[in-house]
Amino acid sequence: xxxxxxxxxxxxxxxxxxxxxxxxxxxxxxxxxxxxxxxxxxxxxxxxxxxxxxxxxxxxxxxxxxxxxxxxxxxxxxxxxxxxxxxxxxxxxxxxxxxxxxxxxxxxxxxxxxxxxxxxxxxxxxxxxxxxxxxxxxxxxxxxxxxxxxxxxxxxxxxxxxxxxxxxxxxxxxxxxxxxxxxxxxxxxxxxxxxxxxxxxxxxxxxxxxxxxxxxxxxxxxxxxxxxxxxxxxxxxxxxxxxxxxxxxxxxxxxxxxxxxxxxxxxxxxxxxxxxxxxxxxxxxxxxxxxxxxxxxxxxxxxxxxxxxxxxxxxxxxxxxxxxxxxxxxxxxxxxxxxxxxxxxxxxxxxxxxxxxxxxxxxxxxxxxxxxxxxxxxxxxxxxxxxxxxxxxxxxxxxxxxxxxxxxxxxxxxxxxx
Amino acid sequence: xxxxxxxxxxxxxxxxxxxxxxxxxxxxxxxxxxxxxxxxxxxxxxxxxxxxxxxxxxxxxxxxxxxxxxxxxxxxxxxxxxxxxxxxxxxxxxxxxxxxxxxxxxxxxxxxxxxxxxxxxxxxxxxxxxxxxxxxxxxxxxxxxxxxxxxxxxxxxxxxxxxxxxxxxxxxxxxxxxxxxxxxxxxxxxxxxxxxxxxxxxxxxxxxxxxxxxxxxxxxxxxxxxxxxxxxxxxxxxxxxxxxxxxxxxxxxxxxxxxxxxxxxxxxxxxxxxxxxxxxxxxxxxxxxxxxxxxxxxxxxxxxxxxxxxxxxxxxxxxxxxxx
Numbered sequence: 001x002x003x004x005x006x007x008x009x010x011x012x013x014x015x016x017x018x019x020x021x022x023x024x025x026x027x028x029x030x031x032x033x034x035x036x037x038x039x040x041x042x043x044x045x046x047x048x049x050x051x052x053x054x055x056x057x058x059x060x061x062x063x064x065x066x067x068x069x070x071x072x073x074x075x076x077x078x079x080x081x082x083x084x085x086x087x088x089x090x091x092x093x094x095x096x097x098x099x100x101x102x103x104x105x106x107x108x109x110x111x112x113x114x115x116x117x118x119x120x121x122x123x124x125x126x127x128x129x130x131x132x133x134x135x136x137x138x139x140x141x142x143x144x145x146x147x148x149x150x151x152x153x154x155x156x157x158x159x160x161x162x163x164x165x166x167x168x169x170x171x172x173x174x175x176x177x178x179x180x181x182x183x184x185x186x187x188x189x190x191x192x193x194x195x196x197x198x199x200x201x202x203x204x205x206x207x208x209x210x211x212x213x214x215x216x217x218x219x220x221x222x223x224x225x226x227x228x229x230x231x232x233x234x235x236x237x238x239x240x241x242x243x244x245x246x247x248x249x250x251x252x253x254x255x256x257x258x259x260x261x262x263x264x265x266x267x268x269x270x271x272x273x274x275x276x277x278x279x280x281x282x283x284x285x286x287x288x289x290x291x292x293x294x295x296x297x298x299x300x301x302x303x304x305x306x307x308x309x310x311x312x313x314x315x316x317x318x319x320x321x322x323x324x325x326x327x328x329x330x331x332x333x334x335x336x337x338x339x340x341x342x343x344x345x346x347x348x349x350x351x352x353x354x355x356x357x358x359x360x361x362x363x364x365x366x367x368x369x370x371x372x373x374x375x376x377x378x379x380x381x382x383x384x385x386x387x388x389x390x391x392x393x394x395x396x397x398x399x400x401x402x403x404x405x406x407x408x409x410x411x412x413x414x415x416x417x418x
Numbered sequence: 419x420x421x422x423x424x425x426x427x428x429x430x431x432x433x434x435x436x437x438x439x440x441x442x443x444x445x446x447x448x449x450x451x452x453x454x455x456x457x458x459x460x461x462x463x464x465x466x467x468x469x470x471x472x473x474x475x476x477x478x479x480x481x482x483x484x485x486x487x488x489x490x491x492x493x494x495x496x497x498x499x500x501x502x503x504x505x506x507x508x509x510x511x512x513x514x515x516x517x518x519x520x521x522x523x524x525x526x527x528x529x530x531x532x533x534x535x536x537x538x539x540x541x542x543x544x545x546x547x548x549x550x551x552x553x554x555x556x557x558x559x560x561x562x563x564x565x566x567x568x569x570x571x572x573x574x575x576x577x578x579x580x581x582x583x584x585x586x587x588x589x590x591x592x593x594x595x596x597x598x599x600x601x602x603x604x605x606x607x608x609x610x611x612x613x614x615x616x617x618x619x620x621x622x623x624x625x626x627x628x629x630x631x632x633x634x635x636x637x638x639x640x641x642x643x644x645x646x647x648x649x650x651x652x653x654x655x656x657x658x659x660x661x662x663x664x665x666x667x668x669x670x671x672x673x674x675x676x677x678x679x680x681x682x683x684x685x686x687x688x689x690x691x692x693x694x695x696x697x698x699x700x701x702x703x704x705x706x707x708x709x710x711x712x713x714x715x716x717x718x719x720x721x722x723x724x725x726x727x728x729x730x731x732x733x734x735x736x737x738x739x740x741x742x
Contacts, residue, residue, distance in 0.1 A: 057638050077641045084642050090635035094657045103653070108644025156643070 002068040002159035002192055004031040004054065009063035011049050011216075023049045025216040026063070034190040036183070038207035040197055041239070046216040047196045051162050054194060056080050067159055078108070083153035084162040087169060089145045091137040097124070097148050098133040104156045123155035126185070143174050150182075154189060161186075161193040167202065179205060200240050204228065212236050229409060234401040237283050237394060243318060243369045246289070248282040249398065257282055257395075261324045262303045267390045273405040279398040288392035288407075289370035291319065291378065292385040302385040307378050308367060314374055321368040321386060467513075467715035473504030474711055506712075513716035516702060520688075520695035521724070524675055526606050527694070531613035532670040536663055538614065539621025544651050546622070547629040548637050558626075564619030573683045580608050580684065605692035608684050613674045621666050628662045629655065664735035671728045695721050 011024040024046040031037045039047040052058040054065055056077030064071050072080055083104070092100050101120045105111055111119070124130045127147045137145055146166065153161055167175045167182075183206055186193050197203055203210045204224045212219040212227060212235070220232040224240075231237035237245045250257040250264070255271030257264040257280060264282065266274065274280060292302055304324050311318040370386065378384070395405040462480040473483040484501030487493060546558050586593065586604035593600040632655070640650045681694040688701040702717040703710035729736075 055638075055642060057641070077638075078644045078646055080642075082642060084639065086635045086639060088633060088635050090633055090639040092636060092640070092654055094654075103640070103645075104643035107640075107649060107653075152639075152643075 003033045004160055004192055004194070005029070005064075005066040006050070006054070007064040007066065009050065009053060009065060010061050011046070011053060011058060012061045022216050024053070027213070027216075027218045029211055029218070029221065031192055031194065033192055036186050036193045036195065036206060036208045038195045038197060038203040038210045039213060040200060040203035040210055041213035041219075043198055045213040047198075047213050048164055050213070051084075051164055051194060051196045054160070055082055055084050055162050081108075081159045082162060083156045083158040083160075084164065085149050085153050085166040087165040089137075089149040089169075091145060091148055091152070093137055096134050096136055097129060097140075097151075100137065100148055101133075101152050101155050104152060108156065119155055119157075123151050126154065127151040142169060143178075146170060146178065150185070154185070158191065161191050163193065163195045165197055166195075168197070168199070182206065200242060204240065210240075212239060214239075230403075230406045231394065232403055234281060234283075234396045234403075237396070237403070241285060243286045243371065245283045245285050245394070246368045247396075248284075250280050250282050252278050252280050263300075264303075264388070265300050266395075270390070270393070270395060270405045274395050277397050277404065280404070281396040281398050281401075282388075283394035283396060284388050284392055285407075286318070286369045286371040288389060289368070290387040290389065291370060291372055291376070292387050293378070293382070295383065295385050298385045299387075301390055302387045305368065305384060305386050307380055307382045307384060309380060310378055312374065316371050316374050317376065317378075319370045319372060319378060321370060323368060463715045463718060467509055467712050467719060468505055468507065469712050470504050470506045470508075471710075471712075473506075476504065509710075509712040509716040510720070512713055513702065513720045517695055517698055517717055517720050520693050520698035521721070523602070523606065523692050524695040525724070527609040527613060528671060528674045530610050531617060531674050532667055534610070534614040535617035535621045535670050536666045538618050539666065540625045540656070540659055540663070541651070542618065542622040543625030543629050544655050547626050548632065548634075548650075548655065549647060561619045561622050565623065569616075569679045573679065576612060576680075577683055599691065602691040605685055605690070609680060609692075609694070612680055612684065613677070616680075617670050617674070621670065624666055624669075625659060625662055628659060632658065661735045661739035663739075664732040665739035668728055668732050668736055672725045675725055
């Protein structure tokens with residue numbers, strides 16, 4: 001058990017042609033003893049590289065990584081007292097499950113055979129693989145191999161657990177099951193854990209805290225709910241939450257958000273927060289949008305829209321809406337787009353406004369998503385109004401992508417971690 | 419579009435009697451032809467090797483001793499007494515007696531060089547594939563270049579080199595040990611060194627092909643489990659390359675056992691104490707009065723026997739290895 005600290009850690013890869021790629025840029029993280037930290041971001045954001053630097057599998061270009069105050073930059077991987085679970089499980093195919101699990105203890109400790117056997121059996125029992133100990137990995141199912149990989153890590157009783165997308169090779173049902181099991185296990189063992197995933201659901205549900213990375217840069221570190229309700233910038237707002245937050249490209253005129261098709265007066269408190277910034281992005285979560293079938297009841301905070309598609313999920317309906325002509329949707333497309341640069345957001349907005357040229361891609365971009373109760377019924381093609389409650393809006397600076405205002409939360413004190 | 423109905427196979431004829439499909443019959447005919455094509459030389463060799471001098475003269479090479487073709491039915495003249503008269507195992511005894519000295523010598527350098535080639539090749543491949551360091555590509559290029567150096571190009575430098583080093587003189591104390599002789603073992607050692615050096619590049623490339631398919635994450639997992647370079651090789655890489663070792667054993671053993679050019683240049687003469695089996699085989703049955711074909715054939719079988727034994731010993735693992 002240990003406290004891990006990353007201090008301004010940078011990783012620069014030098015390509016064969018001599019060009020340099022910054023994979024991890026000045027990342028500072030402080031992971032408490034026993035904490036479960038999830039590193040999340042789109043592929044290529046540097047999360048795995050960060051993990052591999054902690055493991056000692058990549059050299060650190062700049063900065064320091066400390067374990068319990070000791071700098072481990074130059075400590076070889078084999079001496080770091082760290083266990084890692086790989087996406088591919090990386091089991092030793094020629095060894096039995098027992099061999100796989102005892103290998104680490106044989107190599108890194110001076111324990112006697114009896115002690116090793118005892119520990120292996122204990123851990124195997126904990127993982128529910130006690131009866132598989134004499135099988136080879138090739139005789140096991142994917143889920144069982146996954147358990148062996150976890151067992152191999154916990155039997156070491158390391159200072160830190162590193163997990164690199166350990167659940168991504170499992171089917172959806174097993175993944176959900178392992179998610180809870182992993183959390184229970186981590187609570188029980190109370191070992192500092194760094195968990196890498198690209199799946200925001202895993203990040204939200206598993207982490208004590210989550211650290212969101214994009215393009216090698218740390219975007220935000222906080223509890224899952226903090227990142228959900230108080231995103232620091234457009235990227236975090238768009239990445240966390242499924243379906244993602246809706247973004248509208250607007251201009252600010254004296255406390256009113258203006259678009260071609262609507263005007264949205266801001267409450268005074270929000271207006272003062274965004275004062276002086278002209279180009280803004282209005283963000284609202286799908287579950288906060290209210291659908292108003294009776295268009296005559298439109299008010300200041302409604303926008304007219306057409307229902308495109310309704311996806312019934314049973315407990316809720318996911319409604320895809322198209323705004324009246326001219327409305328501009330800003331959707332920083334997460335995988336492709338660099339949300340850190342405001343210009344990109346603007347580009348998307350310009351493209352999104354031109355429905356005719358864009359075709360399907362453009363349509364998806366100019367779509368507003370709302371989630372409503374499963375019992376409410378709407379027809380495809382129906383014209384309605386959508387209400388965006390003023391207390392649920394997020395406002396971002398379109399150029400810097402920073403959040404200028406986040407939603408108000410009435411019961412913020414009642415929910416821990418916000 | 420319409421799809422044609424599945425074609426009725428010609429395996430059943432119209433009257434319902436099951437006939438051998440023409441296609442299958444063709445395959446078997448082709449196979450039979452190939453079997454005859456490949457085995458006929460062996461059969462001829464064996465038949466020749468068990469014949470007496472008279473037998474060789476009086477029967478066709480591929481027929482049993484005492485057998486001859488004729489123009490009357492049944493086109494074969496065969497007589498048991500003549501056959502027994504013209505059959506002998508003397509040539510096999512002769513061949514074995516003459517070659518056994520060479521077989522021992524060949525074993526003495528083939529087995530160590532094969533093992534050394536495989537071990538060094540595997541280690542080099544490990545270092546060049548699963549360990550990262552600067553200048554790797556350059557070293558690999560040297561190994562690959564090593565495969566393409568023709569034997570002919572190194573013969574003279576090689577004799578010069580061993581003339582200069584003079585193992586017989588330099589390691590004089592060793593040859594005085596029991597079971598070793600000054601005339602024989604320095605040359606054997608030279609052959610071991612030469613064959614090992616010459617075999618390492620190709621072995622390295624073979625092992626490298628397998629190691630490149632090994633999971634990099636598995637090696638990293640072993641590193642995090644606390645294993646160092648050597649321990650990873652010993653406990654992970656080596657056990658996983660056993661099938662490839664079989665491939666390399668069979669391949670290198672056959673190569674070195676059958677090799678002739680180094681034997682000729684380093685041993686020089688078939689009467690040398692250290693003469694290899696190939697060297698003696700070359701002289702076997704050659705005399706002023708003519709070529710003793712039965713003896714030469716028997717000698718060829720005796721000399722080839724160890725390679726066949728090696729094939730049989732490693733077949734299972736070999737099959738696994740070539741699948742990699």
